[in-house]
Amino acid sequence: MFVNVMLIINVHTFVILAAGNGTRMCSNIPKIFTEIASKPMIRYVIECCKQFSQNIVVVTKEEFAKHDALRDVEVVIQKTPLGTGDALMYAYDLIDEYAIVLYADMPLITDEDLEKVISINSKAVITCFELDNDMMHMPYGRVICNSENKVNKIIEYSDANTDEQKIKLANAGIYKFHKSILNNVFQQNKEKYITDFCHNADIIICKYETAHGVNTQADLAYAENVIQNRLRTKFLQHGVKILDPKSVYFSSQMKIGSNVIIEQNIIFKGNVQIGNDCVIRAFSYVEDSIIGDKTKIGPFARLRGNAVTASNVEIGNFVEVKNSNIMQSAKIKHLSYIGDSEVGQNTNIGAGTITCNYDGKNKHKTVISDNCMIGANTSLVAPIKIGTNAKIAAGSTITDDVPDNTLAFGRARQVNKN
Ligand code: UD1
Numbered sequence: 580m581f582v583n584v585m586l587i588i589n590v591h592t593f594v595i596l597a598a599g600n601g602t603r604m605c606s607n608i609p610k611i612f613t614e615i616a617s618k619p620m621i622r623y624v625i626e627c628c629k630q631f632s633q634n635i636v637v638v639t640k641e642e643f644a645k646h647d648a649l650r651d652v653e654v655v656i657q658k659t660p661l662g663t664g665d666a667l668m669y670a671y672d673l674i675d676e677y678a679i680v681l682y683a684d685m686p687l688i689t690d691e692d693l694e695k696v697i698s699i700n701s702k703a704v705i706t707c708f709e710l711d712n713d714m715m716h717m718p719y720g721r722v723i724c725n726s727e728n729k730v731n732k733i734i735e736y737s738d739a740n741t742d743e744q745k746i747k748l749a750n751a752g753i754y755k756f757h758k759s760i761l762n763n764v765f766q767q768n769k770e771k772y773i774t775d776f777c778h779n780a781d782i783i784i785c786k787y788e789t790a791h792g793v794n795t796q797a798d799l800a801y802a803e804n805v806i807q808n809r810l811r812t813k814f815l816q817h818g819v820k821i822l823d824p825k826s827v828y829f830s831s832q833m834k835i836g837s838n839v840i841i842e843q844n845i846i847f848k849g850n851v852q853i854g855n856d857c858v859i860r861a862f863s864y865v866e867d868s869i870i871g872d873k874t875k876i877g878p879f880a881r882l883r884g885n886a887v888t889a890s891n892v893e894i895g896n897f898v899e900v901k902n903s904n905i906m907q908s909a910k911i912k913h914l915s916y917i918g919d920s921e922v923g924q925n926t927n928i929g930a931g932t933i934t935c936n937y938d939g940k941n942k943h944k945t946v947i948s949d950n951c952m953i954g955a956n957t958s959l960v961a962p963i964k965i966g967t968n969a970k971i972a973a974g975s976t977i978t979d980d981v982p983d984n985t986l987a988f989g990r991a992r993q994v995n996k997n
C-alpha cells in the first residue's frame with residue numbers, strides 16, 4: 580500500500596491557496612499567519628502536505644512571500660485576490676501531472692483524509708462532508724450531484740436559494756485535478772472560482788474536522804480547541820500526568836520529558852521544553868523557556884523570553900523570570916522579578932527580590948554568582964555583579980558590585996524614637 584502511494588504521489592504537486600484578504604477575521608494579523616497553539620495556521624496545512632511530498636506551492640500575496648512560515652515551500656504571487664480559480668492559475672506552470680489543491684485556512688486537515696485524495700485514481704476529485712441539522716447555517720459551498728453521483732455543480736452558500744441552502748453535501752475544499760483539466764479551463768474559460776470547474780468530478784467524503792475552514796474568529800477558536808485536544812491526547816499518551824487536561828493549553832512546538840506532572844490551569848506558549856521529573860504547578864504561564872530536570876515551577880509562576888533553568892531549580896509563587904539563566908539547585912520561591920540575569924548554583928533569592936534591569940532606555944544584566952543568599956525585599960540595580968558566597972541584607976538597594984564572600988547592606992539604619 581505504502582509503495583503504491585509513493586508511486587502515485589511523485590507526480591503530484593500540492594498547491595495551497597493563501598492569497599485571500601481574510602476580511603471576515605476582522606483582524607490586522609494576516610489570516611494565514613494567525614497562530615493556533617503557537618503555530619501559524621498555514622504551517623498545519625504545509626506540514627500535512629510534507630508527509631507526502633516536498634513538492635509544495637503556496638499562492639499568496641507579495642507582502643507575505645518572505646514570511647518565515649513559507650521558508651521551505653515554493654511561493655507564487657497572486658497580485659489581486661480575484662478568486663480561488665484565479666489563484667490556482669498562478670501555480671499552473673509549477674504543477675506536475677496532478678495538482679492537489681488545498682486552502683490555507685483548513686488547519687485541522689489530517690494525513691488520512693489527504694491520503695484518500697492522493698491515492699484515488701481519477702482525473703478530477705473533490706472532497707465533501709455531510710452537514711448535520713445543526714450545521715445548516717454554515718456558509719460552505721453546497722454540492723449538487725448528477726445521477727452518477729459526480730459533481731453537477733457547486734453553489735456558494737451566499738449565491739444559493741433557500742432550497743439549495745438545505746443541501747447537506749458541502750464542499751470541504753480539497754481537490755485533485757489532472758493538469759489537462761486545468762489546461763482546458765485556463766485556456767478557454769479563465770474561471771474565477773475553483774468550484775466552477777469541478778463539473779463531473781468524483782466525490783470523496785471526509786470528516787467535518789478536516790474540512791473546517793477558518794473564516795471568522797469563532798472558527799479560529801473552534802480550531803484552537805481541536806488542536807489543543809489533540810496535543811492533550813498526545814502528551815497523555817506519552818505519559819505526562821496532566822491533572823485536568825482541559826485546563827492546560829499547550830504549544831504545538833513544545834517538548835516534555837518523562838515523569839512530568841502538570842497541574843491545573845496552565846498555559847504554555849511558543850518554544851517550551853520541560854525536562855524529566857518536573858512539576859508545573861497550577862496557574863503558571865510558561866512561554867519560550869527551557870525547564871531543566873527535577874525542577875518545580877509555580878504555582879502562579881511566569882517564565883518568558885528565554886528563561887532557562889538547569890536541574891533541581893525551584894521557581895515559586897508570584898515569581899517572574901525573563902531572559903535569565905537559573906543554575907542548578909537555585910531557588911527563587913516567592914514574589915520576585917528576575918530579568919536579564921544569571922543566578923548561580925545553590926543561590927537562594929529571598930522573597931520580593933527585584934532585578935532593576937531597565938533604566939528607561941536600555942536593559943542591563945545582573946549576575947548573581949554561586950552560593951549567594953539574597954535577603955528578602957532586595958533591589959539589585961543592574962548592571963551589577965554579586966560575587967560567590969555573598970550575602971545581601973534584607974531590604975537592601977544594591978547599586979555597586981559585591982565582592983566574593985562579603986555581606987552587603989544597602990539600607991538606612993533603623994531609628995527608634997519615642
Ligand atoms: C471556499 C469554497 C467553498 C468551500 C469552502 C471550504 C470557493 C469559491 N469556495 O469558500 O465552496 O465550501 O472554501 O472551506 O472556492 N484565496 C486565494 N485567492 C483568492 C481568494 C481566496 O488565494 O483570490 C484563498 C484564501 O486565502 C483561502 C482560500 O483561498 O485560504 C479559500 O478562500 P475563502 O475566501 O476562505 O473561501 P470560502 O468562502 O471559505
Ligand code: CA
Pocket residue numbers: 682684792793794
Ligand atoms: Ca475559507
